[in-house]
Amino acid sequence: MLTRKARFFLYLGSLIIVIVSLFPFYWAVVSSLKSGSELFRTDFFPSTFAWKNYVQIFKEQPFGRNILNSLGVATGTVLICLSLAVSAAYALGRVHFKGRSLLLMTILSVSMFPQVAVLSGMFELIRSLGLYNNHFGLVFSYMVLTLPFTIWILTTFMRQLPKEIEEAAILDGASSATICFRIFLPLLWPALVTTGLLAFIAAWNEFLFALTFTVESKARTVPVAIALMTGASEYELPWGNIMAASVVVTVPLIVLVLIFQKRIVSGLTAGAVKG
Amino acid sequence: MGKVILSNVKKSFGRVEVLHDINLEIKKNEFTVFVGPSGCGKSTLLRLIAGLEDVTEGQILIDDMDVTMLRPAKRKVAMVFQSYALYPHMTVYENMSFALRRTKYPKEEIHRRVMDAAEVLQVTHLLDRQPKQLSGGQRQRVAIGRAIIRDPKVFLFDEPLSNLDASLRVKMRMRIAKLKEKLNTTMIYVTHDQVEAMTLADKIVVMNSGNIEQVGSPLELYHHPRNKFVAGFIGSPKMNFIKVSVTALKNDVVTLSLPHDRSLKLPVALPKTMQDMGPGSSAELGIRPEHLIVCDAASSLLTGCIQTVEHLGSELYVYVRIADDQNILVRVPGDKNFKVGDTLHLKALPSDCHLFHPKSTISFERFSSVSHG
Ligand SMILES: Nc1ncnc2c1ncn2[C@@H]1O[C@H](COP(=O)(O)OP(=O)(O)O)[C@@H](O)[C@H]1O
Ligand SMILES: [Mg+2]
Numbered sequence: 199m200l201t202r203k204a205r206f207f208l209y210l211g212s213l214i215i216v217i218v219s220l221f222p223f224y225w226a227v228v229s230s231l232k233s234g235s236e237l238f239r240t241d242f243f244p245s246t247f248a249w250k251n252y253v254q255i256f257k258e259q260p261f262g263r264n265i266l267n268s269l270g271v272a273t274g275t276v277l278i279c280l281s282l283a284v285s286a287a288y289a290l291g292r293v294h295f296k297g298r299s300l301l302l303m304t305i306l307s308v309s310m311f312p313q314v315a316v317l318s319g320m321f322e323l324i325r326s327l328g329l330y331n332n333h334f335g336l337v338f339s340y341m342v343l344t345l346p347f348t349i350w351i352l353t354t355f356m357r358q359l360p361k362e363i364e365e366a367a368i369l370d371g372a373s374s375a376t377i378c379f380r381i382f383l384p385l386l387w388p389a390l391v392t393t394g395l396l397a398f399i400a401a402w403n404e405f406l407f408a409l410t411f412t413v414e415s416k417a418r419t420v421p422v423a424i425a426l427m428t429g430a431s432e433y434e435l436p437w438g439n440i441m442a443a444s445v446v447v448t449v450p451l452i453v454l455v456l457i458f459q460k461r462i463v464s465g466l467t468a469g470a471v472k473g
Numbered sequence: 474m475g476k477v478i479l480s481n482v483k484k485s486f487g488r489v490e491v492l493h494d495i496n497l498e499i500k501k502n503e504f505t506v507f508v509g510p511s512g513c514g515k516s517t518l519l520r521l522i523a524g525l526e527d528v529t530e531g532q533i534l535i536d537d538m539d540v541t542m543l544r545p546a547k548r549k550v551a552m553v554f555q556s557y558a559l560y561p562h563m564t565v566y567e568n569m570s571f572a573l574r575r576t577k578y579p580k581e582e583i584h585r586r587v588m589d590a591a592e593v594l595q596v597t598h599l600l601d602r603q604p605k606q607l608s609g610g611q612r613q614r615v616a617i618g619r620a621i622i623r624d625p626k627v628f629l630f631d632e633p634l635s636n637l638d639a640s641l642r643v644k645m646r647m648r649i650a651k652l653k654e655k656l657n658t659t660m661i662y663v664t665h666d667q668v669e670a671m672t673l674a675d676k677i678v679v680m681n682s683g684n685i686e687q688v689g690s691p692l693e694l695y696h697h698p699r700n701k702f703v704a705g706f707i708g709s710p711k712m713n714f715i716k717v718s719v720t721a722l723k724n725d726v727v728t729l730s731l732p733h734d735r736s737l738k739l740p741v742a743l744p745k746t747m748q749d750m751g752p753g754s755s756a757e758l759g760i761r762p763e764h765l766i767v768c769d770a771a772s773s774l775l776t777g778c779i780q781t782v783e784h785l786g787s788e789l790y791v792y793v794r795i796a797d798d799q800n801i802l803v804r805v806p807g808d809k810n811f812k813v814g815d816t817l818h819l820k821a822l823p824s825d826c827h828l829f830h831p832k833s834t835i836s837f838e839r840f841s842s843v844s845h846g
Contacts, residue, residue, distance in 0.1 A: 363559075365552070366552070367571075369523060370623075371575040376575070381560060
């Protein structure tokens with residue numbers, strides 16, 4: 199049992215962490231509800247609830263379209279990324295072949311390149327594939343960001359699955375594909391949800407590729423759309439609109455995390471799967 | 474169906490050879506048990522037969538067909554794993570039908586076979602459950618059911634009972650014995666528990682550090698262990714080994730000197746490899762705890778002071794110090810009243826005495842083959 203004092207400090211510590219991590223989001227919510235010159239006063243609580251900003255972002259630019267773009271790109275990224283990663287993780291985790299750990303290290307090292315370093319190469323690649331200003335181009339380029347860690351995490355989980363289950367399936371006449379997708383995949387759900395969510399967030403928030411590989415405002419994804427929001431004049435930054443947009447695009451992530459919350463937690467203990 | 478022949482089978486993991494030149498023939502419909510201490514290579518041998526590991530050298534034949542290079546699923550063998558290895562996300566029915574669903578069997582046929590197997594193993598009422606909703610014994614039965622449904626030529630069991638508690642283990646042991654009668658298929662069963670081996674086997678294969686020490690029926694191994702390892706491994710409680718020295722060797726009779734200046738004459742047939750034995754060499758005399766008889770001082774072979782008495786109800790385990798550094802265990806009926814500190818005189822029939830060559834540590838060749846009445 200904790201003493202009263204220890205518990206006091208525990209709660210105090212937790213409170214500080216919560217405030218520090220939630221304050222920026224709270225500030226965005228508060229700012230998004232202010233209008234005009236109110237924005238430049240430091241109020242910790244909104245005095246008026248101005249929904250104007252929220253209406254404006256959808257009126258002044260194709261923000262709804264941008265959200266749909268982001269949703270499509272992120273979902274596509276997750277689906278393609280997971281199906282590639284599951285197959286790769288099966289090979290890397292369960293099949294013995296020469297150079298396996300070298301390959302795994304290479305995959306990991308890919309994720310260490312700064313994004314800018316691959317940017318120009320990726321640009322050429324995407325243009326020559328005719329994917330410029332196209333969502334497939336974004337999905338394609340996001341693989342560079344999401345595949346390495348997805349493969350790594352899934353490989354780790356794949357390795358932890360009991361060998362005897364695989365051997366039972368081999369004796370039962372199952373092919374590698376059957377073992378991978380009919381036996382292991384269902385056991386990997388928690389890990390898939392966790393990595394899928396991470397990949398979704400990465401794709402949802404990505405800015406540099408999205409900025410470089412799209413031109414029209416209709417094709418843009420949300421982070422780019424927000425960054426390129428302009429006010430009435432060139433010298434005015436529409437803070438209220440930007441904050442409102444930020445809040446709007448954070449909501450889907452929160453909803454996703456809440457939906458899959460249980461799965462994420464059990465994803466951390468998925469290694470304990472016992473026959 | 475299901476004759477299995479292993480010829481000159483070797484298996485190495487990297488540079489370590491874990492099975493050395495295994496030769497073995499398993500007749501069809503025979504219940505064979507591989508028994509030996511942990512790490513001796515029993516599971517590896519079983520997995521070689523299943524095809525889950527590749528042999529490094531040698532051949533495996535099932536029903537006179539060379540299966541050495543065949544995929545596991547093509548060998549017509551089924552295996553029951555120690556951890557059951559049920560598919561956790563499938564129901565019992567799906568688990569049992571999984572193998573057949575990989576083939577082109579008609580649905581009705583699959584259903585019929587699942588129901589049949591479920592009835593044999595009494596898991597019919599569990600068919601809709603998932604493995605996590607089953608007890609250990611039930612999972613074990615489903616695992617066996619999943620194996621028999623394929624109607625294999627050879628069943629392989631790798632320590633199937635070692636995850637169960639003691640009373641359930643006895644129950645499942647009887648169930649497996651019954652199954653063996655019913656199915657009439659070749660079964661190969663791995664265990665480190667010699668009681669399981671003795672009770673289930675038609676034929677026991679005793680293994681030790683990658684070698685087969687002896688192959689025989691349970692009683693053969695009990696009465697005629699070929700070396701000290703088998704003698705010590707088969708039988709519970711363990712055989713006593715007493716250090717003795719040879720004083721004379723004449724006309725196939727060896728005279729041994731025992732502690733307290735006693736001597737014992739045993740008839741022996743000296744094998745060729747043991748020609749170096751002679752007066753003055755040391756040897757080990759093996760007598761099982763149940764073969765020691767309490768007697769009077771005059772006719773006794775061994776004498777000593779009781780160190781410990783263990784009451785097991787029906788019988789007593791009495792530990793007797795027969796020499797300074799030598800304790801032996803005697804098994805006597807439970808109605809006897811022995812106390813620590815009492816002196817005990819013991820003898821044994823010559824036919825219950827085993828003599829072992831002293832030197833080599835792994836393969837103590839049996840020195841004599843004592844005639845039995
Ligand atoms: N996949 C493997 N890689 C390396 N060594 C192994 C492997 N499998 C088993 N061994 C070794 O082979 C020996 C025999 O193992 P095993 O057949 O499992 O023994 P048992 O089943 O009799 O306890 C052990 O020394 C073990 O360490
Ligand atoms: Mg084993």
